[in-house]
Amino acid sequence: MEYPNELELIKHLIDGDEKAYRYVVQAYHNNMLYVARSIVGPAIADEVVQEAWVSVIKALPKFEGRSSLKTWVIRIVSNNAKTRLRRESRNVAMGDASDMEALNVPSERFQENGHWSSPPQQWNIASPDALLVSDELKNTIYTTIEKLPPIQQSIVTLRDMEAMPMLEICKVLDITESNSRVLLHRARAKIWQAIEKYQGNQNVKL
Amino acid sequence: MLSCKDITKLASDHIDNNLPPLMRMKVKMHLFMCHKCRDFVNQLRLTVNTLKNLNPVQPEESFVNKQANDLMEIARKLKSDDSSNNKH
Numbered sequence: 001m002e003y004p005n006e007l008e009l010i011k012h013l014i015d016g017d018e019k020a021y022r023y024v025v026q027a028y029h030n031n032m033l034y035v036a037r038s039i040v041g042p043a044i045a046d047e048v049v050q051e052a053w054v055s056v057i058k059a060l061p062k063f064e065g066r067s068s069l070k071t072w073v074i075r076i077v078s079n080n081a082k083t084r085l086r087r088e089s090r091n092v093a094m095g096d097a098s099d100m101e102a103l104n105v106p107s108e109r110f111q112e113n114g115h116w117s118s119p120p121q122q123w124n125i126a127s128p129d130a131l132l133v134s135d136e137l138k139n140t141i142y143t144t145i146e147k148l149p150p151i152q153q154s155i156v157t158l159r160d161m162e163a164m165p166m167l168e169i170c171k172v173l174d175i176t177e178s179n180s181r182v183l184l185h186r187a188r189a190k191i192w193q194a195i196e197k198y199q200g201n202q203n204v205k206l
Numbered sequence: 207m208l209s210c211k212d213i214t215k216l217a218s219d220h221i222d223n224n225l226p227p228l229m230r231m232k233v234k235m236h237l238f239m240c241h242k243c244r245d246f247v248n249q250l251r252l253t254v255n256t257l258k259n260l261n262p263v264q265p266e267e268s269f270v271n272k273q274a275n276d277l278m279e280i281a282r283k284l285k286s287d288d289s290s291n292n293k294h
Binding site: 013016018021022025026029030031053054057058104105107110113114115116119120122123125126127128129131132138141142145146156157160161162163181184185188189191192195196 | 209210211212214215217218219222224242243245246249250252253254255256257258259260261262263264265269270271273274275277278280281282284
């Protein structure tokens, strides 16, 4: 990325540099959207994110650098979304109840005694670099993430891809740490399944 | 004894070093004896490491351009409101 540090980036934003604006939209917008969807639901998430962007721009000159800019932005979206939720006194199911029954690895893959009946397939790749060489596989992973329930999308993106601390994520999404760990595992297990399926198709082709 | 199904539920916490010591030991014992679960845990670890190396999903370029322009417009407006307020 072209900015040596965040202060430089913020300076460019305050000066109205188009490149800096494109950079932050690219880097932050989807994360903001995931967090908003997790809290207020998909219907008004876009609106909440747009409001949050305006708050961000207004508050930018006052940013003190006590957290990273990304964390600060995510907190603003989260606060805006929570305020919006209270104002509309809407009840959106947090913690994606619809998915509560789903097991991490489908139970059809186990015998009644809990042993594997359909064990993991062998993978013919052994490093992340090797996995990411294939655009097809990259797209499979992206599509799987896009299809996850919003709260799992937020957690797996912020934790595994953005390396945000788990406690920060819990605060932003207003969930307990044990709940967040369950949801993180569920998201990872779905991505594992998608990679396994992709691997299986590759083996058929070979 | 933990079953294979139990191991698949604990796998993320094991990978993230988040299990209490006794449970961690039990998981390790199972993994020592069961190559299927070893495969699973290794594949899940590979999945997590792959995610760490992957850029998050990014918005479409046309969206990025439009959004960036809209935001700059808002920033300009805020600035000019500010300076006209200061004059009064």
